[in-house]
Amino acid sequence: MSQPAHILVVDDDHEIRTLLAEYLEKNGLRVSVARDGKEMHRVLDRVRVDLVVLDILLPGDDGLTLCRALRANSQVPIIMLTARGDDVDRILGLELGADDYVPKPFKPRELLARITAVLRRTTHVLREPLPSDVRCYCFAGWRLDTTARALTDESGNIVALSGAEFRLLAVLLAHATQVLSRLQLMELLRGRDLDPFDRSIDQRVSRLRQILRDDARSPLIIKTVYGEGYVIGVPVATE
Numbered sequence: 630m631s632q633p634a635h636i637l638v639v640d641d642d643h644e645i646r647t648l649l650a651e652y653l654e655k656n657g658l659r660v661s662v663a664r665d666g667k668e669m670h671r672v673l674d675r676v677r678v679d680l681v682v683l684d685i686l687l688p689g690d691d692g693l694t695l696c697r698a699l700r701a702n703s704q705v706p707i708i709m710l711t712a713r714g715d716d717v718d719r720i721l722g723l724e725l726g727a728d729d730y731v732p733k734p735f736k737p738r739e740l741l742a743r744i745t746a747v748l749r750r751t752t753h754v755l756r757e758p759l760p761s762d763v764r765c766y767c768f769a770g771w772r773l774d775t776t777a778r779a780l781t782d783e784s785g786n787i788v789a790l791s792g793a794e795f796r797l798l799a800v801l802l803a804h805a806t807q808v809l810s811r812l813q814l815m816e817l818l819r820g821r822d823l824d825p826f827d828r829s830i831d832q833r834v835s836r837l838r839q840i841l842r843d844d845a846r847s848p849l850i851i852k853t854v855y856g857e858g859y860v861i862g863v864p865v866a867t868e
Contacts, residue, residue, distance in 0.1 A: 632659070633657050633658050633659050634658055634659065634679040634680065634744075634748055635658070635659040635660075635661065635676065635677065635678050635679045635680075636653055636658050636659065636660050636661070636678070636679065636680050636681075636682060636744060637660075637661045637662070637663065637669065637672055637673070637678045637680070637681045637682065638650060638653075638660060638661070638662045638663070638682045639662075639663045639664075639665070639666075639668075639669045639681060639682065639683045639684060639687065639692070639695070640662075640664070640682075640684040640687075640710065641664045641665060641684065641686070641687050641688055642684075643664070645684075646662040646664065647662075648737065649662075649682070649737060649740065650662055652737040652741070653737075653741065653744070656741055658744070661676065661678070664687075664688075665687050665688050665689050665690075666687065666689055666690040666694075666695045666698075667689065669681070669683075669695065673703075678705055679705070679706070679748065680705065680706045680707070680708065680744060680747060680748060681699065681705055681706070681707045681708070682708050682710065682740065682744070683695060683696060683699075683707055683708070683709055683710065683727075684709075684710040685709060685710065685711050685712070685722070686712070692709060692710070692722070693721055693722060693725060696709065696722055696725045696726060696727055697725045697726075699726075700725060700726035706728045706747045706748065707722075707726065707727045707728055708727065708728060708729045708730065708731060708740070708743055708744065708747060709722040709727045709729070709730040709731070710730070710731055710732075710733055710735075711730050711731070711732050711733065712732065712733055728747045728750075729743050729746070729747050731743055764776050764867075764868050765867065765868040766799070766802040766803075766865055766866070766867055766868075767865070767866040767867075767868065768802065768805075768850065768861065768863050768864065768865045768866070769841075769849070769850050769863040770782065770783035771783070771841060771850075773795075773798060773799065773802060775799055778790075778795055780795070780798070780840070788840060790840065793818075793833060794833060794836060794837055794840070796818055797814070797818065797830070797833045797834070797837065798837055800814065800817045800818065801851065801859065801860075801861050802861060802865055805860075805861040805865040806860075806861075807860065808854045808857045808858050808859070808860040809858045809859055809860065810857060810858040811830045811831075811858060813858065814830050814858070814859070815830065834851055834853075834859055837851060838850070838851055848862070849862050849863060850862060850863055
């Protein structure tokens with residue numbers, strides 16, 4: 630039997646921390662609490678957490694700073710707590726990689742529903758690998774260095790990639806044996822505000838095929854699985 634999800638609540642208001650911890654635990658979740666960034670990092674260093682509820686207004690590093698730091702090193706889902714009507718903080722939080730937001734004041738039941746929805750969505754969605762997981766991918770004579778963010782051909786020449794092209798290629802290579810749908814690719818690329826029928830993924834794949842000199846009529850490196858998505862069609866080695 631699997632353990633209940635472990636939630637970390639980061640809020641400097643003692644009453645809110647206590648209320649949320651009690652409510653979420655009554656509803657079958659495990660809960661840890663922290664009042665600021667330092668306590669948050671101590672908890673994360675000690676235990677595995679499935680989702681972070683992160684208030685924006687915190688002493689020391691604010692929630693946006695902590696969200697940026699978390700997303701640079703982790704794929705843990707994040708729900709931001711924001712002041713009601715503060716659209717700037719809400720937009721910034723989502724741009725920095727938060728999965729959802731809840732405006733204050735809120736009902737614990739609403740937060741529970743948001744937590745459940747995010748966990749349901751992210752549990753079965755592939756997560757983008759951390760840069761530290763793999764330094765280089767080698768495939769069909771090409772080499773993608775994820776540290777230097779550089780693509781080189783078989784002669785060692787550096788080939789220019791945009792940031793979007795680099796991220797898409799890295800994600801495809803990281804899941805080289807799996808067919809990835811547009812929706813999965815958008816989730817992995819954190820494009821959650823995009824329409825799953827948006828053609829930008831197709832356009833990026835087309836551009837990558839041109840860069841990799843992969844015949845668009847009969848591609849070997851990035852194959853299309855009709856009705857399903859895209860998959861790397863050549864062996865991929867990692868360093």
